[in-house]
Amino acid sequence: MENSENQPTRNNDSLIEVKNRRDLLITIILTTGLFVGGTSSGMAIGYSAVLLPQLKLNSSAIPIDDHMGSWIASIITAAMPVGSVISAVIIDKIGRVITFKIQCVVVSIAWIIVASAQNYEFMLLGRFTAGVASGIGVVVGQVYFTEVCRPNIRGILSAGPFISYSIGILIVYALGAAMPWRLVAGLSTIPGIIAIIIFCVLPESHIWLVKQNRNEEAMKALTWFRANNAQSEIKQIISRFEHQKTEEKISYKILFVPQVLKPLCITIILNVLQTLSGVYIVVFYAVDIISGIGIEDLEISDMLVAVITALVRTLVTIIFCVLLVYMSRRSFALVSGVSGTVFALILGTCLYFNITNYFIQVCLVTYVAATVGLLLLPGIMLGELFPIKARGVAGGLSHTIYSLSTFGVAKAYPFFKEYLKMYGMFWLFSLSSFLLSLIAYLVLPETRNKTLLEIEDYFLEKNLFWMNRKHKTISKENVV
Template sequence: MPAEKRKNDEDEIYHKKLLKDNSNSSSEESISSKSIFAQCLVTGAVMLSSASCGMPTGYSAILLPQLKSTNGTLQIDDNIGSWIASVHSASTPLGSLLSAVLMEKVGRKLTLQVSAVPLIVGWLLIAFAQSHNAILLGRLIAGMSAGLTAAPGQVLIGEISEPHVRGIFTSVPFASYSFGILLVYALGSWFDWRLVAGSSTLLPLIAATLFFVLPESPVWLVKKNRDEDAKRALVWLRGGNNIQAKQELQQLVSRIDSQQNPGNSKSAWKQMLEPRVIKPFIILNIFNIMQIFSGTYLIVFYAVDILSNISGGEIDHFLAAVLTACVRFIFTIVASILLAFVGRRTLALASGIGTGISALCLGTFLYFQADCSGSGYFAAFCVLIYVAANTIGFMILPGVLLGELYPANIRGFIGGLTFTSFNFILFVITKVFPLIRDLIGVHGVFWVFSLSSFFASIFLYLMLPETKGKTLEEIEDYFGQKNILWVVNNNKSSKLPNA
């Protein structure tokens, strides 16, 4: 009997342990689901901001043809058209520079809310414009908003996301950005440009309102010595998991304290010279320049004009522009999914090589193009392939990497500077694009796109580290090492093994 009783007791203990384990497992799954949901809410609000910024970016593509129309009330020539297309990017660097300051002074969240104000004002000026100057002013003010939004959105997502989902979350704003372009293209193909401008005020208004119920970045809160607020934000972002929130907070406080103690106290400009800052800054800025010359945004600003030059009048240019926006939107979603399974380097190289080959083929086809039926459809199809290849890596990766590569204590400032330099160069190239197109032809433009894409692929192969699944601290430590080329350091002592 004693042996039988002992066996029954052991069985009872085993079943209780099994029930406890199952309960813990169920509880952990519940917390994990809540954590993902909480991070999705913040990401969703950033996505709305990104979509609202995508609309003025694509707006020139539908505005210029309507203004050039013989029935247009404010007719324009190519010179005024180039200013309308490019002036959006002229003020974007100023907005990016302001975001670098605001992100550190008032926080990531409030900066995103503030950015909605100039965007709404800009759209209203355009909607009620009675002159070209009013349109230019509206575009200028809206461009400032785009600069204010870009870096804070990427930084906020990068700082609130867990490593295993950070790649997806930091890339999906580009899907919403592409959706904003698609939306404005679609609206512009159906409605008058004034109505499109007026209706575009809704998205930024909704986004700014949503941020009132969402937490600030824990990283920024710790930097401002608001540890209790940071803890509450982390508990909410981790689905109520107090243990994980406490561990993350301790790591965060320790790292930021070590960077901000009197012995390590330096101005932001002096920190720029440190390897952990200057190396990712160089990588991202060269990547951005190569991205611009690969045509990523030029095809957005001048979509209808470019397609009208290659389709030979065989297809509706507005429809073709909408199709390019659809392809861009779809492939940003595909890229966001791929980032959960594929490394950043793999995606960058695939995109660069794909963009280079497709642009080379399209440029060569246009150079030898004969006036035959159906050639316009084939050229337009080639453009869609080019857009797909370019979008899947080159369009989304600079923003993803901005949220990953820069150190926590200077991320806001350096992120704003990165977008400032990017948008200034984009403004210059967008302004002179019509002159370049007339000088070398559309086929020559795509050859330039191709050459830049191949150069970018070589550069990224040599320099870009693999950051998939790595914590922000591990990435920062990698750049602090004595390394320059990833392909050399990867075989030695890097803390970021190849994914």
């Protein structure tokens, strides 16, 4: 009798163990696809830091000056809006998975163009193509993985592209320290090819399938991602879309409804301030900045210091993404913003007083670590703040403006270096980080452990400042 009574318990334990193993396997597959897909884009972002010093050598096959170098570094961000627009158009038409496959093919083609470039114009074409691919990948990556993953790991996967970018930057810095730029470009095609293979296994987003009235396929897809509660979650999503059937076709007018306009404004303002905080300038011009602040006088290879900064960025990014599971989004943004403010101010002050010893090397590495959270912030906001119906359009527009601001700041680096000097540039970074912290404190909502529908409901209320927020739950009839 005792054995028979214990049998159901043992069976239940076995089922839970199998379920946990299955969930772990699916999470690993999702994470691998996300990381590998973004690594190639990360390598493209960091590539200019190792490419420009080699092209400026007297023996270079493609000789350049500072002005030409600034175009090579920044054109990738100028091209990202093109990719964002393409993504905004096709992501809701052909699906998330197919869009991701297209992105992987385009980024591989971009690397082939760069590796085979024989002149400056062809090099710019390759960098522009890489920017288009990155623009597509950022939007579709955030949308897809936010839709399919569980809320409790959404923070990690929302920040996943930026982990992969950091890993990509580290890889390309390390390769560039030991190899010629053509070989580095050729090896950089590998992550995109691997990502295509992984996305042949992953199913389409169940949310996109519901939007296409393919409810049975949506049920199968969601069951693949998480077997339990799939039916109830699909019913909830279908119920929400039922209220949209009589509405007109999605257009850019949707950007002006409260639950889209408010998060869009928050995202744009914080993204622009993030670019002005200098996080990407340090990535694009790492070796030049290291040379400019005097580290090269310490008998340490400037390329080695660049690799160290990339390694620190990668490790801190991974740590921050783990903290996202336990740390509120608002606290995360505030800690990162305040840290960036303090360490950029210290670094600028050290440069002003011409302190060029090992302390300034520590300051630079600490600044890179402190601003990692600012690198993650745009991805988190893009994945969590926008409502389901407008995610493609709003996400594409948001990333377009973000890319243009990044391009402007990256292209202005020679101007900053000449007129603001290095110390003034880092003081500008400090001021921007402070303003970002202030605005995040006032208006950025908390989204940790909130469903996407709950976040949408928050913006339906007349909420402007987070501290004065209303808690009323919105009825389903009022959704977009």
